[in-house]
Amino acid sequence: MSERPVECSHCKKVTKICYTQIINDVETSLDMCVDCPILQQRMTGIKVSDKTQPNENEMGLCCGNCGTTLESILTGTPLGCSQCYSIFEEVLINDLLSIEAIPSRLEKRLNRKKSQPLHVGKSPSISINIPASSRISTLNEALNEALKKENYEQAAWLRDQIKDIMDNPDGTKKTST
């Protein structure tokens, strides 16, 4: 099942590790991601600077406009301004890829062309209207499937749904309560 993954307590990435610490008989457990810099810090006592993480110079990277640091982004702090997107572009894309927040077909294109625009939806100059027909075609597909399986109860329910959308495509009809 495609479930929303449990997020790291610090980085908002998918958790892979349960970190348990016992101090003075008090046991606390935290779900953490593999790359969590806080986890690395707790395990080794030093800050992360291995090859999988940005190097020390990069770790000092900071947005000149709002002061957001790379380190804070890696620990899940929200971005501070629109310029953070250009300053931390590569880190953000790597993060989106690692948490699978980009569709797989786009991921392949991204590997081929690094400057590929990732956004394909509405823009400030172009608004997108969604016709009711797109929902009707979905329901029609399901209706055909139900008829193929000779499931006439499902088919009747789907037909009602289609009729409802066709009779009242703009949704202005009042529903009786």
Next chain:
Amino acid sequence: MEQKKLLPNPFYTHPAWDENSNPLWPATAFYLHRNFVGAPFPSKMKNSQAVKLSEQITACMLKLQQLQNPIKFKADDLSPIEKDFLYEHFICKEPCQNALKGQSFIVDDTAHFLALINFSDHIQMELVDCKNKWEKAWEILSDIDSAISENFEPCYSSRFGYLTSDHTKCGTGLIVNCYLHLPMLIEGKLLEEACKNHLEESVYVTSLHGKVDEFVGDFVLLENKYTLGLTEEMILRDLHISATKLTLAEQTLREKCKKEHFIQTKDAISRSFGLLKHSYQLQIKEVLDALSKIKLGIDLGWIEGIHDNKINQVFFTCQRAHIGFVFPNIGVDPNEITTKRAEYIHSEMKDVIFKE
């Protein structure tokens, strides 16, 4: 102390979802996140910047024709219980109880629209659709967005789309939640398989509390996994396909249950009926789980004397802040709340009959 009712009247007279009588798919919530050029994102804003921007945005939104008598509340205009009320009413994703100076709320007479100003983003709009009219809901939200964009230039790049403070929401900035009531699939432990078979790749499953091991009230939430790389139409289409297929799977089970009179289902409904009718203290989770079974019982024809949309209403009204407005002099003692909740449930259940 008696609570003042500051929100528009429909919030108190028509709780969320009460316009819907679809037993399987009571509501869909659309969330849109936007930031504007000229100010850092809220986490980096100075107090004075936040106050100024909040005033400018709210002034613009109060003139919008897409909203019905919009009204704004600064963070400190609303009492904690009123903020809790909004949180419950809109099943907010963002905790709004601890709103600070420079943050504000906009609601309107439909009681289906909420804008959070300067929370995680400059503006986060939520529109709840209970009539299964997605295109209309999207059109309203998109029109509001366009109207605001005429006055405030949105933070946008061709590579990342609309720029949000949480980069996992950039792109369309659109999150959609379909609320599905699937007790038969959950009780029969068939949800996992149904999701495997019917869910599109771009769709997540989650629950009212964000957990996937416990579906309170037997509500399953479908949410889009991507905001980047898909158009708004694709996002809605994938969710619609997934939700339609899951509701069909649930409905097939219900039809089978009606014909074969599943004894476990009947027993669960009967127990829930007894719990709601005869308890003197009720915790919220047990109420939501029991109401789910009553909702199912209505659809199966085993429960009479109450309508499905009434159950939707009770589902919201039994929550902590809502109860505070049903019993205006209620205190904060948890025991008193559970007692009053049971009292409220008794009154709503008084005409309900379980058919043997």
